[in-house]
Amino acid sequence: VENGVFKAAVTKGGEKIYAKACILTTGTYLDSEIMRGTEVVKSGPDGCVGAYGLAACLKNLGIKMFRLKTGTPPRLKKDTIDFSGLEKDEGSKYPLAFSYDTKDYIPFEEQLPCYITYTNKNTHEIIYKHLKESSMYNGIVVGTGPRYCPSIETKLVRFSSKERHQLFLEPESRYTDSIYLQGFSNSMPEEVQVEMVHSIKGLEHAKILKYAYAIEYEAIEPLQFDKTLMLRKIKGLFGAGQIIGTSGYEEAAALGLMAGINARNYIENKPGFILERDEAYIGIMIDDLVTKGTKEPYRLLSSRSEYRLLTRSDNADMRLMEKGYEVGLNSEERYQKFLERKRELERGIEVSKHIYVGNNKQVSSYCAELGFEKVDPNTSYFDLIKRQGVNYYKLSQLEDRLVKLDSELSYKLEIEVKYEGYIRLQLKEVERMHQYEGALLPSNIDYHHIDGLSLEAREALDKIRPGNIGEAMRITSVHPSDINVLLLYIRNYSKKNGL
Known part of the structure; x- marks a missing residue:
């Protein structure tokens, strides 16, 4: 770093890698320590090498850091588990995906199921007996852990009245025999973990492939970043994921996407790419981090959005596809396909405003099935769709004049119409906020x-x-x-x- 500008990354061997921009995505590796019982080991996750020189370098540059903690549950050997008495938890029969571009669904019958089991009185007695041996409760752990996925020890302490806690047995891959014991993260000594696992139904003879542990790591106080995820005091140095205080799931993935776009824009002397709070949950997360900061691993909840009707999952493409196209992330073919769907949706809404129920007996019969009194023939289909239970896809099969849409676009149309009044009010709130901005x-x-x-x-x-x-x-x-x-x-x- 020279005169507040990033110049190069220096390897452990002293080699310099020059670049115009750099993105720090250290995960839980930054000055990391693994903890089980009283054992503390300088290590990254699963025995990988941590990033220790980088942590010292950032502190020397005057970057303010804070310590966070997370944990992971044990992994079990599949063929040592008795699944016969456990509840099967299968995937969705309806094909679900993040994008309507996805076509290569794994057939339902080929999906691997999860299984559900529970802790019990015996499990709890073992944990209470050895509680002071846990790194969480013997004074070793100092970092703040995630609020919404606590360790099993913390669950027992916080919710002492609960007689059992639900656990999920999740296959880590269809190509390995490793089972992830979701909900059972802990920092107990290995011999105690064996006792704990064997007390659970179905796991009486389970072999532990990897023991659970707590891990502490350094993060940068997020108030030091601007909305492009670049450090305010070091131009060209960006951060994404756990290094700026979030958890390591969807939050980290979204931040990586934004940091990548903005690092490229910085190199090309283009304006920063910023999503606002009314445009995307990504915008809410980044705004929260850089204006409010965080004292614990940040998780993005729908309750953090003051514009939940605008930032729905069903309209993600309507909000963000064009922006993705403008920054080069969406192909021309994909963008044109989106525009066609957008036009169809808009046409569907517009047509529904200008045609009326009239004497359509099939529609009247459908409304009677839904428990409505006789529908006024002068009711527009737009107003009819607003009624509870009315399904546009079904309605369009009964009325030839309505625009025929697939089930996904029909659902989008329904939401836009049913919540039209509330959406209009929320847009006024956004307009007021934009005046302040x-x-x-x-x-x-x-x-x-x-x-x-x-x-x-x-x-x-x-x-x-x-x-x-x-x-x-x-x-x-x-x-x-x-x-x-x-x-x-x-x-x-x-x-x-x-x-």
Whole structure:
């Protein structure tokens, strides 16, 4: 790093790899330690080498770090498990995928099932007996763990009244005999883990292929990143995944995608690619991280979105396909296919507004089956679809004038129509927020010299450096009175500078 700009990555052997940009995706390897009982080993996951020199380098550059913790359950040998008395948990018979482009579904009969078992009184007695031997409860673990997937020891401590806890036996691959014991992560000594596993129904003779462990690792305080996921103080150095405080699942994958796009844009001197809170859950996550920060592994929940009706799973393509095309992630063929589907959906909605039920006996009969009183012939199909239980796909089979759509587009149309009033209200909320986000804060603003700001707000604003009033409003330490002060400051600043 020279003059606040990334120049090269230096290998352990001293070799320099020069680049215009670098993305740090260290996962749980950054200054990592594995813990079982009183045993602490400097190691990455599964005995892999951790990243220790990098952690020291970042600290030397003045990057603020904090320590997080996660864990993993034991892996069991499949042919040592008695599945005969366990509940089978099969996959979905209806083909599900992240994209309608997916065609190569694994047939249902070829899918590998999971199985369900439970802890019991004996399991709990073993855990309580050895609780002080767990790394979580003997004082060794200092990092903050994930709130929403606690270890089995923590489940017992937090929910002591529960007589059992559900566990899933998940095949890790169709090509290996390893079974993942979901819900049983722990940091007990190996001999205690054997006793715990053997106390569970179906696992009385199970062989442990890999023992569970807790792992601590370093992360960068996310307030030090901007919305493109680049460190504010080191141009060209980006981060994604657990290094900026998230968990390592969908959150990390999405951040990797965004960091990759923005690293390329940075190299090509293009504007940053930023998704807003009303456009995508990715936008919500990044905004949360860089304006509020986190003290624990961040998980993205639907409750974090104030615009849940706009950021639905069914309209992901309508929200994001065009943006993906603009940054080069979607092919021309895929984009044109999307545009055709979008036109069909819009046509379906528009046609439904301008044709009426009339004396269609089949539709009247269908409505009677749903328990409706006689439908007024002057009711538009748009208004009929709004009624509870009315299915557009079924309706289009009974009315030739309606646009014929596949089941997926029919579902999209139903949601757009049924929630049309609520969606319209939410769009007004978005418009109001965009007005605040249009009130830009000067990059050189000195918050410590603005009269009327609370001390708490001054410190938070100076640390995070929001780009506009909307972002400032979402900072935990900034209160409505502080926002009024900032709005007045912007007004005076604009007058003074003729803006």
